[in-house]
Amino acid sequence: MTEPAFQDQYPDDVSHCFGCGRLNDHGHQLKSRWDGDETVAWFRPEPYHTATPGFVYGGLIASLVDCHGTATAAAASHRAEGRPMGPDETLRFVTASLHVDFLRPTPLGGPLQVRGQVETLTARKAVVAVSVIADGTVCARGRVVAVRMPETMGATAGPAARIMEDAGS
């Protein structure tokens, strides 16, 4: 049986992200899972996700890097703490900083493989390296600095803002 995706184990109130929330009907609904010590997600861009005709636009690639990075941060935190993800338990991370190097134009048409590797992990912060691969060729490399989402983020930006500023990049 396939393990459920990390994002499908987020609590309902943090499952509305356009990039990866299972409760966002308009969104990309990215699904990330473990693949050994790395993480992987697959995504097939729509024909209109163009940069110039034939290539994927950079904003979508940045979105994939971002959501796969924060999902990897959540899963890695659970693995490090030895407790399973679940709808009442799952830690949720937000992005403090995002970097993407576009190594070559990403061809539009086939599925993209998104791979994540945890570079550093502490109780409140993770740095995740992410690659976006088309037909075996790495087209973009990114890095996400993800920080633990404060419980209050839904209610007030204050604590979240402080945590994000503290985290640096």
Added chain:
Amino acid sequence: MTEPAFQDQYPDDVSHCFGCGRLNDHGHQLKSRWDGDETVAWFRPEPYHTATPGFVYGGLIASLVDCHGTATAAAASHRAEGRPMGPDETLRFVTASLHVDFLRPTPLGGPLQVRGQVETLTARKAVVAVSVIADGTVCARGRVVAVRMPETMGATAGPAARIMEDAGS
């Protein structure tokens, strides 16, 4: 009379970008213009462009930074060379690297102001600093390294890939 947006002066064959192309009916159709020595664009996210409820998802913010950055690079190159933009003439830039620091959660609901400042400009490369502002507060700061799009990008990724790799970040 309002000046036409930079993106509305791109040649047809490079006007399909999901983030800013006037010929992409599904896309964001971002419009960037001069505001003195800086550039500005306004964008109102849709209600479903959520991170957690009430906040804008990071992938959209990255898209705005990206497209406003490359548009600013094109406009600045024209201004530096003293020749107007136009559908047969406009230089087009692509993104070699993109960085975004999310300083605080970006509230969802009102229009976002996107401001660009050219940091460096050469014949084939520009570095543009971009801020995303909600209701007077800077919520994200980004930096785009943009390189001249080779004429062959529509036909083959080879030359574009070489230019993007040369440009570094």
